[in-house]
Amino acid sequence: MGNYIGKVVKRVEDPRFIQGKGRYIANLNLPGMSYAAIKRSPHAHANIKSINVEKARNMEGVIAVMTGKDLAESGLGTLPCGFTPPDIKLPPYPALAIDKIRYMGHGVAVVVAESRYLAQDALDLIEVNYEVLDAVVDAKKAREEGAPQVHEETPNNTSFYWPIGDKEAVEKAISEADHVVDLNLINQRLVPNAMEPRAVVAQWDDFSGEMTVWTTTQNPHVIRVLMSAFTLFIPENKLRVISPDVGGGFGSKIFHYPEEIIIPWLSKALNRSVKWVSLRSESFVTDAHGRDHVTNCKLALKSDGTFTGLYVSIHANMGGYLSLFAPMVPSALCLTLLNGIYTIPAIYGETYGVMTHTVPVDAYRGAGRPEASYMVERLINIAAQELNMDPLEIRRKNLIQPDAFPFQTQVALVYDSGNYPGLLDKAEEVSGYQAMRAAQKQARGEGKLVGIGVSTCIEACGVAPSKAVISLGAGVGLWESGSIRVHPTGMISVFTGNHSHGQGHETTFAQVVADELGVPIENIEVIHGDTGRSSMGLGTYGSRSNVGMAALSKTAEKIREKVIKIAAHQLEASVEDMVYDQEKGEIHVKGSPDKKKAFGEIAFACLTAHELPDGMEPGLEETSFYDPENFVFPNSAHICLVEIDRNTGEVEIKKYTAIDDVGKVINPMIVEGQIQGGIAQGVGQALWEHGAYDDQGQLLAGSMMDYAMPKAGKLVDYQVDRTETPSPHNPLGVKGVGEMGTIASTVSMANAVMDALSPLGIKHLDMPLTAEKIWNAIQNSGS
Amino acid sequence: MTVNISVTINGTTYQKDVEPRTLLVHFIRDTLGLTGTNIGCDTVQCGACTIHMDGMAIKSCATLAVQADGSQITTIEGLAKDGELHPMQQAFWDNHGLQCGYCTPGMIMAATKLVENNPGITEEEIRHGLEGNLCRCTGYANIVKSIKAAAQAMGGGA
Ligand code: FES
Numbered sequence: 045m046g047n048y049i050g051k052v053v054k055r056v057e058d059p060r061f062i063q064g065k066g067r068y069i070a071n072l073n074l075p076g077m078s079y080a081a082i083k084r085s086p087h088a089h090a091n092i093k094s095i096n097v098e099k100a101r102n103m104e105g106v107i108a109v110m111t112g113k114d115l116a117e118s119g120l121g122t123l124p125c126g127f128t129p130p131d132i133k134l135p136p137y138p139a140l141a142i143d144k145i146r147y148m149g150h151g152v153a154v155v156v157a158e159s160r161y162l163a164q165d166a167l168d169l170i171e172v173n174y175e176v177l178d179a180v181v182d183a184k185k186a187r188e189e190g191a192p193q194v195h196e197e198t199p200n201n202t203s204f205y206w207p208i209g210d211k212e213a214v215e216k217a218i219s220e221a222d223h224v225v226d227l228n229l230i231n232q233r234l235v236p237n238a239m240e241p242r243a244v245v246a247q248w249d250d251f252s253g254e255m256t257v258w259t260t261t262q263n264p265h266v267i268r269v270l271m272s273a274f275t276l277f278i279p280e281n282k283l284r285v286i287s288p289d290v291g292g293g294f295g296s297k298i299f300h301y302p303e304e305i306i307i308p309w310l311s312k313a314l315n316r317s318v319k320w321v322s323l324r325s326e327s328f329v330t331d332a333h334g335r336d337h338v339t340n341c342k343l344a345l346k347s348d349g350t351f352t353g354l355y356v357s358i359h360a361n362m363g364g365y366l367s368l369f370a371p372m373v374p375s376a377l378c379l380t381l382l383n384g385i386y387t388i389p390a391i392y393g394e395t396y397g398v399m400t401h402t403v404p405v406d407a408y409r410g411a412g413r414p415e416a417s418y419m420v421e422r423l424i425n426i427a428a429q430e431l432n433m434d435p436l437e438i439r440r441k442n443l444i445q446p447d448a449f450p451f452q453t454q455v456a457l458v459y460d461s462g463n464y465p466g467l468l469d470k471a472e473e474v475s476g477y478q479a480m481r482a483a484q485k486q487a488r489g490e491g492k493l494v495g496i497g498v499s500t501c502i503e504a505c506g507v508a509p510s511k512a513v514i515s516l517g518a519g520v521g522l523w524e525s526g527s528i529r530v531h532p533t534g535m536i537s538v539f540t541g542n543h544s545h546g547q548g549h550e551t552t553f554a555q556v557v558a559d560e561l562g563v564p565i566e567n568i569e570v571i572h573g574d575t576g577r578s579s580m581g582l583g584t585y586g587s588r589s590n591v592g593m594a595a596l597s598k599t600a601e602k603i604r605e606k607v608i609k610i611a612a613h614q615l616e617a618s619v620e621d622m623v624y625d626q627e628k629g630e631i632h633v634k635g636s637p638d639k640k641k642a643f644g645e646i647a648f649a650c651l652t653a654h655e656l657p658d659g660m661e662p663g664l665e666e667t668s669f670y671d672p673e674n675f676v677f678p679n680s681a682h683i684c685l686v687e688i689d690r691n692t693g694e695v696e697i698k699k700y701t702a703i704d705d706v707g708k709v710i711n712p713m714i715v716e717g718q719i720q721g722g723i724a725q726g727v728g729q730a731l732w733e734h735g736a737y738d739d740q741g742q743l744l745a746g747s748m749m750d751y752a753m754p755k756a757g758k759l760v761d762y763q764v765d766r767t768e769t770p771s772p773h774n775p776l777g778v779k780g781v782g783e784m785g786t787i788a789s790t791v792s793m794a795n796a797v798m799d800a801l802s803p804l805g806i807k808h809l810d811m812p813l814t815a816e817k818i819w820n821a822i823q824n825s826g827s
Numbered sequence: 828m829t830v831n832i833s834v835t836i837n838g839t840t841y842q843k844d845v846e847p848r849t850l851l852v853h854f855i856r857d858t859l860g861l862t863g864t865n866i867g868c869d870t871v872q873c874g875a876c877t878i879h880m881d882g883m884a885i886k887s888c889a890t891l892a893v894q895a896d897g898s899q900i901t902t903i904e905g906l907a908k909d910g911e912l913h914p915m916q917q918a919f920w921d922n923h924g925l926q927c928g929y930c931t932p933g934m935i936m937a938a939t940k941l942v943e944n945n946p947g948i949t950e951e952e953i954r955h956g957l958e959g960n961l962c963r964c965t966g967y968a969n970i971v972k973s974i975k976a977a978a979q980a981m982g983g984g985a
């Protein structure tokens with residue numbers, strides 16, 4: 045079927061980006077615009093004794109200065125948390141701090157001025173008197189006796205506890221095992237650093253009583269619900285949220301942020317449009333961070349390498365407040381993936397959600413699943429080493445077999461489809477694994493530190509079946525909407541509740557609709573990111589845009605049905621005898637290809653409306669709301685090769701092979717691009733990135749000079765290939781691709797480095813595996 | 828206090844009064860409304876703001892508007908000529924050299940000069956040459972591929 049699905053189609057959104065016409069919020073200038081800047085706390089834990097804003101208020105060009113107290117007194121709400129496991133302790137999160145600081149970077153006051161420079165100047169005139177208190181930044185230490193307390197509401201700094209699986213069975217498996225790998229590890233804190241800093245513009249219209257908010261979000265409709273019901277209390281039908289071109293998200297632009305309350309509030313109070321654009325230094329201390337788990341995990345095995353049990357206990361750092369989906373990440377999105385692609389008879393996992401004096405932590409590309417993969421795949425690699433087995437062989441021995449689907453895991457999920465042995469075989473072959481091993485042997489003989497990293501991963505994405513996520517603790521269902529409006533001339537507007545911030549939906553969604561209806565892709569425009577235009581939708585994260593695609597596929601089916609009815613009526617044939625030729629966009633009578641109507645003719649007939657079947661409504665426009673039956677489960681095997689310079693500890697990536705099964709592929713070019721970008725982000729975590737704090741809550745990595753972002757010169761050309769097992773329950777067979785690269789690459793790279801260091805007797809180092817850390821480990825190994 | 832400066836951008840000469848502290852990138856974006864040049868960091872760390880000034884690729888966030896007095900500047904908006912995309916723009920489109928597009932103007936401006944200054948540029952030189960330009964989306968593979976293709980189209984290429 046089709047002219048577009050499965051083919052490389054160049055992106056329709058690119059012409060504007062390559063010519064400097066991207067519609068980013070920072071580029072938006074409205075008449076009478078004013079500019080906001082936010083005074084932020086330089087301390088992580090402090091009492092605010094007093095704030096003096098008089099000088100700033102009196103400065104020329106300053107329109108207003110407001111504090112946290114002003115905001116609280118105006119009756120606005122606090123930032124909500126949308127995932128609440130039983131017994132969670134949920135301290136309120138004010139948009140501006142009122143009397144207490146709980147992370148460095150929390151805003152204390154906001155200035156509105158006639159220009160961005162003046163607003164910034166005025167910040168220096170605000171005097172805040174702080175009583176600085178002792179801080180705690182480490183999730184494990186925060187639960188110890190005597191640790192500084194972040195909130196009264198969370199004794200021992202513990203907000204929630206989330207267990208899953210059969211603890212007794214795992215304890216038994218461990219006690220009876222031939223071999224147990226017991227590993228303490230840290231999955232370090234990351235700073236997302238989408239290249240576009242967050243921005244908010246708000247425009248209050250006093251005449252109509254309507255508020256328009258432009259915000260860099262991955263889910264404008266969700267933000268509108270939250271603004272309406274929890275924070276701004278503006279009726280939803282009077283509130284329009286627009287998220288135009290967004291320069292990358294990676295999770296960090298899902299959440300409801302303080303500025304999305306502060307800026308609209310100011311716009312209404314001042315009756316002016318107000319603009320705020322984050323500085324990069326602000327992004328570092330205000331965008332929700334990622335990961336930050338301190339973990340103990342154990343894998344029990346038979347001496348032949350068969351897995352018998354897996355135990356995991358996580359202390360997850362939540363930061364100073366609970367961000368929108370924060371509690372979901374280390375619990376429902378992480379522990380439910382502990383099964384990997386293996387048969388593990390007994391699994392138990394538990395997570396403590398811990399408050400500390402750090403920036404709130406929430407979903408970052410992969411969100412929980414990279415952490416799960418990291419534990420499982422590190423344990424397996426160490427087990428292979430200790431049992432003297434090849435890392436591919438030990439994995440093969442434990443794989444779920446292709447005839448076992450649907451596969452019920454030990455941790456709640458049911459996998460849809462896959463061919464894991466085929467995946468591993470292909471990775472072995474494409475990477476030239478055996479030859480690499482032979483070369484490694486020789487290189488080791490010459491004293492070189494060469495390592496091969498192997499990992500597999502599985503992801504639950506296409507989030508999600510609403511019933512399933514709500515039973516796990518989510519506050520909303522995660523279905524998606526899709527509308528198709530066929531204009532009388534045959535041009536088509538497609539509306540989706542998903543959001544593209546780099547994924548290329550304007551192209552891929554158009555490919556789907558073009559094939560479903562048999563129309564040229566040029567006739568289709570995909571519209572997203574505006575609550576004033578598309579129906580309620582849940583946005584894009586968790587590799588869930590396949591849900592919106594599925595909705596559109598259902599919608600197209602409705603359009604086809606109506607088109608067929610009209611064609612049958614006009615051709616005086618019965619509906620059952622009609623054939624919709626999706627390649628040509630023609631509807632003809634079975635056996636008589638000349639008795640036909642073109643799609644465009646029917647579209648026009650819906651305008652003239654005098655030749656429609658009796659009782660049929662005119663117009664050609666349909667909407668579907670699609671709630672998936674299950675998650676979809678893309679999976680992958682990555683293999684990479686590194687060499688470490690003994691003298692400097694520097695890791696050089698020699699080769700990177702990624703085999704991913706993302707189900708059916710809509711546009712191979714875009715899928716490859718997603719995998720490539722994901723790999724770089726995962727490698728970034730493995731080797732360089734660390735959102736490091738000192739023990740008093742000062743972010744040490746507060747700029748891109750201190751926080752090592754992946755650069756072109758350190759990376760290689762990736763070898764990207766695929767296997768394909770379509771998801772049986774997604775109407776298009778697609779599985780999702782956004783997060784795969786990151787989930788698999790983090791641990792394959794870490795495994796490669798540890799493989800390189802294994803001849804020195806080094807069993808495990810925590811990421812990031814920087815030159816300094818490796819050099820020190822080499823020195824201490826005595827070799 | 829303001830200073831009067833005259834700058835030629837994409838062929839048009841602008842005469843404006845600016846505060847001496849005004850960054851060139853703010854002058855271009857806010858004063859002139861040429862918003863194609865993006866800002867990704869506080870200063871010099873990301874390359875999103877790269878433009879051409881007097882024949883060199885520079886970071887416009889690390890330059891004051893007054894320093895640009897009398898100079899010739901090209902921004903991303905001025906790269907296409909007579910409705911024809913520059914080969915570098917075309918190559919980024921053809922090779923999926925962008926995702927969210929935010930780093931793209933800076934990448935394209937930096938890459939154009941890399942290739943002009945070294946027509947036979949190699950992959951290693953490209954990767955090294957992008958030291959000052961960050962992209963969070965693409966993992967760089969397709970950016971490098973785009974620049975290689977553009978180098979060919981521009982008459983060189985290794
Ligand atoms: S904005 Fe100029 S280098 Fe980042």
Ligand code: FES
Nearest residue numbers: 926930962963964
């Ligand atoms: S394309 Fe998004 S930062 Fe480069």
